[in-house]
Amino acid sequence: MTGRLLGGLLAAGLVMGTAGTGHAAPADSRTAAAASVQTSATAAKAATYPQVYLNTVVNQWTHWAPDYYDSTHAGWLYAGSNYFYCIKEGVYYSDNGRRSRYWLLTDDDSGNRNVYVSEVYLDQWGWDNVYSLLDYC
Structure with a gap:
């Protein structure tokens, strides 16, 4: 239930252009360690894929995991x-x-490499074509 509530609040913030402003909870050492392991494993994979440019329609949070x-x-x-x-x-x-x-x-505008964003914020063309343009990780 808490996950749904937080997800709903996050989604509401994204719609209003305020997502992430003051909402980030401090990560504990287990979360940071998991993100580090996941990121280094993903880094090797990212280097093997070509960069495909698509348009996104909002400023959005990036995440160390696909969530x-x-x-x-x-x-x-x-x-x-x-x-x-x-x-x-x-x-x-x-x-x-x-x-x-x-x-x-992707790599984000904050300087983080190998981070994830949801596909829901692609423009209509990207939304319609993303599966034919990108390989699965």
Whole structure:
């Protein structure tokens, strides 16, 4: 229940353009360690995929894992043309009139590498074509 509530609050913040502002909970050492292991494993994979540019329609949080949880918040990816490496199945996320469990691996505008964003914020063309453009991670 708490996860749904937090997810709903996060989604509401994203719609209003305030997502992530003051919402990030401090990560404990287990979360940081898990993110570090996951990120280094993903880093090797990202290098093997080409960069595919797609347009995103909102500024959004990036995450160390393919989910929307505060504990995995990494940084920000700004709206506009962004490159992505691959697509990965993760936690379902709903916003922007869409629902998906697929997350895109990218490098964010905060300087973090190998982080995930939900595909729900792709423009219509990206939403329609993402599966034919990106390989699965």
